Amino acid sequence: MMTLLKYEIYRRWRWxxxxxxxxxxxxxxxxxxxxxxxxxxxxxxxxxxxxxxxSLVIFIIxxxxxxxxxxxxxxxxxxxxxxxxxxxxxxxxxxxxxxLFLQLSFWTMISIGFGSILFSKxxxxxxxxxxxxxxxxxxxxxxxILTAFFNFVLMVHFSLTLTKTLLVNKxxxxxxxxxxxxFLIYFIEKVYYGPFLNQLNHVSIExxxxxxxxxxxxxxxxxxxxxxxxxxxxxATAYLLENKINx
Amino acid sequence: MEQILKATQLSKYFYQKxxxxxxxxxxxxxxxxxxxxxxxxxxxxxxxxxxGLLKPSQGEITIDxxxxxxxxxSIISYLPETNYLYKWxxxxxxxxxxxxxxxxxxxxxxxxxLKFMELEEEEKVTSLSKGMMGRLKLTLALSRKAKxxxxxxxxxxxxxxxREKIITSILDSYSEKASILICSHLIYYIEKLLDxxxxxxxGRIILSGNAExxxxxxxxxxxxxxxxxx
Numbered sequence: 001m002m003t004l005l006k007y008e009i010y011r012r013w014r015w016x017x018x019x020x021x022x023x024x025x026x027x028x029x030x031x032x033x034x035x036x037x038x039x040x041x042x043x044x045x046x047x048x049x050x051x052x053x054x055s056l057v058i059f060i061i062x063x064x065x066x067x068x069x070x071x072x073x074x075x076x077x078x079x080x081x082x083x084x085x086x087x088x089x090x091x092x093x094x095x096x097x098x099x100l101f102l103q104l105s106f107w108t109m110i111s112i113g114f115g116s117i118l119f120s121k122x123x124x125x126x127x128x129x130x131x132x133x134x135x136x137x138x139x140x141x142x143x144x145i146l147t148a149f150f151n152f153v154l155m156v157h158f159s160l161t162l163t164k165t166l167l168v169n170k171x172x173x174x175x176x177x178x179x180x181x182x183f184l185i186y187f188i189e190k191v192y193y194g195p196f197l198n199q200l201n202h203v204s205i206e207x208x209x210x211x212x213x214x215x216x217x218x219x220x221x222x223x224x225x226x227x228x229x230x231x232x233x234x235x236a237t238a239y240l241l242e243n244k245i246n247x
Numbered sequence: 248m249e250q251i252l253k254a255t256q257l258s259k260y261f262y263q264k265x266x267x268x269x270x271x272x273x274x275x276x277x278x279x280x281x282x283x284x285x286x287x288x289x290x291x292x293x294x295x296x297x298x299g300l301l302k303p304s305q306g307e308i309t310i311d312x313x314x315x316x317x318x319x320x321s322i323i324s325y326l327p328e329t330n331y332l333y334k335w336x337x338x339x340x341x342x343x344x345x346x347x348x349x350x351x352x353x354x355x356x357x358x359x360x361l362k363f364m365e366l367e368e369e370e371k372v373t374s375l376s377k378g379m380m381g382r383l384k385l386t387l388a389l390s391r392k393a394k395x396x397x398x399x400x401x402x403x404x405x406x407x408x409x410r411e412k413i414i415t416s417i418l419d420s421y422s423e424k425a426s427i428l429i430c431s432h433l434i435y436y437i438e439k440l441l442d443x444x445x446x447x448x449x450g451r452i453i454l455s456g457n458a459e460x461x462x463x464x465x466x467x468x469x470x471x472x473x474x475x476x477x
């Protein structure tokens with residue numbers, strides 16, 4: 001897997017460096033701005049907004065690239081190379097997901113790093129209070145978001161791979177993979193998360209604290225459900241890549 | 248003689264179209280085979296199934312007694328018709344990629360072949376002409392010590408000088424331990440390479456046999472026979 005990961009990085013290292021360097025430069029420029037005494041709190045708020053926007057743009061690029069990493073191999077000519085190397089489907093898929101995880105880690109470190117410094121420039125005591133309130137409940141939430149992120153990417157990967165199993169031509173493939181994706185969302189919502197959410201609602205009504213119950217309120221059980229789903233999609237996609245796709 | 252590839256009643260459908268229709272092909276070790284036929288006859292489809300890129304709709308194919316999979320990919324060297332190399336690559340990157348991912352890749356042989364093919368390692372694959380790309384793809388495919396070489400239209404769009412180089416290179420790579428399966432509709436150029444031929448049209452084998460025997464029996468070259476049949 002490490003060899004494939006090396007080539008995945010090698011394949012797109014310029015873009016990888018460019019996007020993170022750009023985010024760091026934007027962060028430094030904004031930090032310099034807020035360090036100047038001439039700027040008022042409004043400017044600090046504006047700088048935070050700009051940084052969040054830049055960070056979100058990079059995040060979207062990371063997601064799109066995470067999807068395209070497999071899409072290119074499935075639908076472009078380079079698939080003839082990727083899928084004739086003697087590697088298992090899970091190895092091919094894992095190399096792409098590990099790169100995605102590394103990208104996400106870089107993005108998180110840079111975003112949280114600059115974000116927290118920028119926030120700390122705000123003089124409001126509430127901000128300090130929010131920062132000190134980061135406690136145990138943060139971890140299941142972060143884990144939930146992380147596993148949900150990989151679930152989303154793997155669902156798209158699975159939809160694309162299933163499309164390539166059912167269709168050879170590119171024609172209608174976007175339509176079919178989009179259809180499969182939305183069907184999966186609907187199905188998982190109804191059959192998989194639905195009963196779990198009902199249970200959460202039921203418990204919260206009993207203890208009299210029902211307010212905006214969603215999967216994020218699910219704590220570690222919700223994370224566990226996500227992990228199972230991730231494992232299912234990873235296994236299914238890897239199986240199709242190795243045994244069923246038509247390039 | 249030992250079989251390296253066996254296809255039994257192999258069919259592949261694309262919706263209503265039958266790209267391959269109950270094809271039986273046996274490939275033995277140490278020979279050069281040609282699948283000859285017009286465009287759209289099913290030649291590339293057959294090679295893609297053997298390479299593990301397409302799944303058969305019906306029938307069975309085995310390579311070294313195994314169904315297409317990770318093992319068969321490790322013993323097959325496949326040269327597709329398309330420009331399949333990653334666009335970011337220089338020639339040296341392609342060499343490194345093959346060296347890293349195929350245990351049987353012979354870098355020295357590849358370097359010698361690059362010299363013979365007049366290709367520079369520093370050149371980017373996107374800057375290569377069609378002839379140069381064809382020569383590079385063949386260099387990469389033939390520099391593996393594979394048991395089975397699948398060459399899909401290795402001469403398509405290639406200039407006459409490159410064609411000669413490619414044919415010489417295929418002949419140099421011939422070994423009794425390996426088999427070569429070439430798909431082409433440019434029969435005139437590859438005829439001298441072939442031990443056995445299969446004529447494939449509309450997904451069916453319409454004629455097959457030992458090339459020399461067919462020449463003697465029909466009193467004409469395989470190229471002429473091809474023109475007569477199609």
